[in-house]
Amino acid sequence: MALTNKTIQDKLREKFGEQVYAFEEPYGLLTFAADKDINLKVLNFLHQDEELNFVFLTDLCGVHYPDNKGKELGVVYHLHNLEQNIRVRMKIYTEVGKPEVFTATSIFMAANWMERETFDFFGINFLGHPNMKRILNVDEMDYSPLRKEFPVEDQSRVDKDDEMFGRDVIRAF
Amino acid sequence: MPFATSCCGIEFMSTMASHYDIGRYGSERLAFTPRQCDLLMVMGTISKKMGPVLRQVYVQMAEPRWVLAVGACASSGGIFDSYSVLQGIDQVVPVDVYVPGCPPRPEAFLDGLMRIQDLVGKESLRRRNSDHYKALLESYGIQ
Numbered sequence: 413m414a415l416t417n418k419t420i421q422d423k424l425r426e427k428f429g430e431q432v433y434a435f436e437e438p439y440g441l442l443t444f445a446a447d448k449d450i451n452l453k454v455l456n457f458l459h460q461d462e463e464l465n466f467v468f469l470t471d472l473c474g475v476h477y478p479d480n481k482g483k484e485l486g487v488v489y490h491l492h493n494l495e496q497n498i499r500v501r502m503k504i505y506t507e508v509g510k511p512e513v514f515t516a517t518s519i520f521m522a523a524n525w526m527e528r529e530t531f532d533f534f535g536i537n538f539l540g541h542p543n544m545k546r547i548l549n550v551d552e553m554d555y556s557p558l559r560k561e562f563p564v565e566d567q568s569r570v571d572k573d574d575e576m577f578g579r580d581v582i583r584a585f
Numbered sequence: 586m587p588f589a590t591s592c593c594g595i596e597f598m599s600t601m602a603s604h605y606d607i608g609r610y611g612s613e614r615l616a617f618t619p620r621q622c623d624l625l626m627v628m629g630t631i632s633k634k635m636g637p638v639l640r641q642v643y644v645q646m647a648e649p650r651w652v653l654a655v656g657a658c659a660s661s662g663g664i665f666d667s668y669s670v671l672q673g674i675d676q677v678v679p680v681d682v683y684v685p686g687c688p689p690r691p692e693a694f695l696d697g698l699m700r701i702q703d704l705v706g707k708e709s710l711r712r713r714n715s716d717h718y719k720a721l722l723e724s725y726g727i728q
């Protein structure tokens with residue numbers, strides 16, 4: 413039987429009740445949010461359930477919404493059911509003051525590097541990750557460059573004229 | 586020794602190939618080991634993470650050695666004014682000649698090369714022993 417977005421949504425609702433919410437289907441891709449404490453349970457369910465069978469973690473990334481009080485940092489998981497060629501997207505949110513999320517490495521090995529990347533750029537700490545350190549940026553970097561409070565330009569540069577680069581006119585944020 | 590990391594490197598390939606042929610300018614033998622080279626040509630964007638690698642390559646070259654920074658990126662960071670890109674390789678190694686452009690045309694590469702050859706021909710044999718030169722290397726923390 414072909415798996416549909418409706419079936420997935422019903423199964424999740426049945427299992428997790430109100431802890432999964434905000435279902436929507438932009439461009440046919442089932443998207444929902446979950447409480448951050450149960451992220452592993454939901455992922456595990458999506459992975460292990462015979463009918464759902466989402467065995468492949470396509471992507472894992474971070475998002476920063478500075479105005480979303482108490483839910484500033486998001487982690488987004490993209491899962492893929494390879495047999496039926498269906499994808500889902502799950503989002504969890506955490507507050508910026510305590511950016512801690514459980515690691516998905518025990519379920520998907522692929523999460524290892526992607527979580528390190530998310531840690532690198534957004535400073536989200538994945539609890540239980542086997543090797544939580546920067547992956548792409550230099551080790552000496554002491555901030556999370558993709559958080560919105562940091563302008564994209566290099567702050568340490570001294571040789572470029574701000575006015576010529578339009579910097580005192582256009583503020584990044 | 587070509588150190589080509591991005592688009593300027595592609596331009597360098599055409600400089601190397603038969604149409605422009607860098608070999609005609611006394612630079613026939615490109616080697617891919619720093620130990621046998623006199624000139625380090627840095628072409629392309631150098632990210633901060635690449636900085637130590639570039640420095641290591643420079644350190645492995647034997648004196649006398651020259652450095653040519655090709656393109657806006659190698660000279661100043663170019664359009665990549667961002668947290669991850671080194672704003673000019675002169676932050677990690679001393680540079681002799683800068684070639685402007687994004688990317689520079691092969692003619693500009695050749696001009697840069699010939700200016701290096703000028704330097705090679707005209708600089709004092711003892712320049713490398715001078716206090717000035719030692720202080721320069723010292724300021725980069727080399728040796």
Ligand code: SF4
Nearest residue numbers: 592593656657658687
């Ligand atoms: S200077 Fe321009 S062409 Fe050269 S590496 Fe940088 S972006 Fe590419």
